[in-house]
Amino acid sequence: MEHFNTITKLLGLKDQNITIQDLIDCETHKEIIASLDYDAPNCPACGEKMGRYDFQKSSKIPYLDCVGYKCRILLKKRRFRCSNCRKMQISGTPLVKKNHQIPTILNQKIAQKLIEKTSMTKIAEELSVSTSTVIRKLNDFQFKTKLNYLPTVMIWDEYSFKKGKMSFIAQDFETNEVLAILDGRTQAVIRNHFLRYHRKVRECVQFITMDMYSPYYQLAKKLFPHAQIVLDRFHIVQHLSRAMNRVRIQIMNQFDLKSIEYRALKRYWKLIQQDSRKLKDELFYQPTFREHLTNREIRDRLLNYSEDLKQHYDLYQLLLFHFQEKNADHFFALIKDNFKQVDPIFQTVFKTFQKDKKKVINALTLPYSNAKLEATNNLIKVIKRNAYGFRNFENFKKRILIALNIKKEKTNLVLSRC
Ligand SMILES: [Zn+2]
Structure with missing residues (x-):
């Protein structure tokens, strides 16, 4: 039947031994009735010529969608029998590999x-x-770790694989290639992974960017003796911004829950976090204040609620400014001068910055950051969500x-x- 031949071509069934006999439109899907048959082979056991026997009960083979319909092939496979030793054999086809259903x-x-x-x-x-x-x-899919190569610049990060479980990820800064995804981020896990590389290979690594996480420092130094640690810019800003946020909440909680101060500080938290240079000057109706205000005006009102908030805010903005201008001297001078006056929340952050001063300066002077890895993290999030x-x-x-x-x-x- 000619038109079934066309269907064979359409479906990409390359096996000449498959003959389509019918096409049935079921409501939910299409069924292709076909048979597989060819000349009897020699018996695999005794070598005698086998004979055609019967057809096996149709096997249901799921197939690719066809013109929007799910498709399956009901394939009747020829069975052969050896008249000498009675061995049975079922016909084979490259359409489905032996012992496969797909x-x-x-x-x-x-x-x-x-x-x-x-x-x-x-x-x-x-x-x-x-x-x-x-x-x-x-x-x-098999992934082989190339143990003879490590990049000059490596980025390290971590993300939660599932609730409460952190995973470690290392990438090549230039190519974005993933070098390692490890189940856990303990020193032992990371060490065991990288010790598989020869010391000569590990010595090629010049820079590693990472978040402020001190257990990594020592480990990185030991594994990669020539590498400098660069703290990731994004993470540095994040630490500052979190401190600012916590100070805001602390101040907010001093007000009555129903007060305008409390409600405004709660609602417009973003305006405090944001880089002040990026505040917009457009007028919008603000339900909390029941009038039209720009973001800048709202921010000024918030700061008027508390002298404490205003001081921390000004310092925070100045730090952000020097950081973005890559002015390490000003950045650290500011930290030093204000250390005693600031809230303990900021003191903690400042202490880590001072302790890891060299690494922070690296972040300001070198062009490396985890920015690319953030894209990876987004991908990880998408994959996890899906x-x-x-x-x-x-x-x-x-x-x-x-x-x-x-x-x-x-x-x-x-x-x-x-
Ligand atoms: Zn035989």
Whole structure:
């Protein structure tokens, strides 16, 4: 039947031994009735010529969607029997690998989708396969750590893999390539990972950017004897901004819950955190004050509520300014001059800055930061959000590696994997 031939082509069924017999429109999907048959082979046991026997009960093979419909192939496979030793054999086809239920082409599709930011359940649903099939495919991806190379500039960061569990991630600053995703961020975990590299390789690392987290410093020095630690700019600002926020809350809580001061300080917290140079001058109706005010005017009102708040705010803004202007001398002079007057919340932050002065200065003078890693973190967030609870760290890690490291080779990868 000619037109079934066309369907064969359309579906990309390359096996000449498969003949489509019918196409059934079911309400929810389309069913392709086909059979697999060819000349009897020789018996694998005794070598005699086998004979055609019957057809096996149809196997249901999920297939790629066709013109918007889910498709499955009901394939009847020929069975052969040896008249000499009675051995039975079922016909084989490259459409589905031996002992597999999923066609090769669908496997390729799964691989392709794993690179995208969809959850594994979603992939399974879209392709009408089970989640375990998707997971099995995920496990096919192998990532080898290149133990003969480490970049000059490395970025370290951490993120929570699931509630209360931190993971460690290291990336190449230049290429963004993920060098390590580790289950846990303890010194032992990190040490064991990097000690797999020869000392000569580790000596190539010149800079490591990271958050202020002192257990890492010693470890990094030991593992990478030639590396300087650069504190990440984003994290430095974050520490200042958190201190400012906590001071605001502390002051806010001194007011009555129903007072305008309390409500305004609660509602407009962002205006305090924000770099004052970025405050907008547009007039907007402000329900809290029941009048039209600009952000700058609101900020001034907030600061008028408390002399304490105003002092901390001014200092905070000045620190931000010097930091952004990369003026390390002014930045540290300001910290030194104000240390005694500030709230203990700020004192704690200042102490760490002073203790790690060299590393802060590196952040101000060197062009390296974790900015790129922030993109990774966003990707991790997306993957996590889409992947309801990665209970299994290895699966989680693989998804991230696939998404980050393989993007470039996307097409090649999908084509070469079967
Ligand atoms: Zn035989």
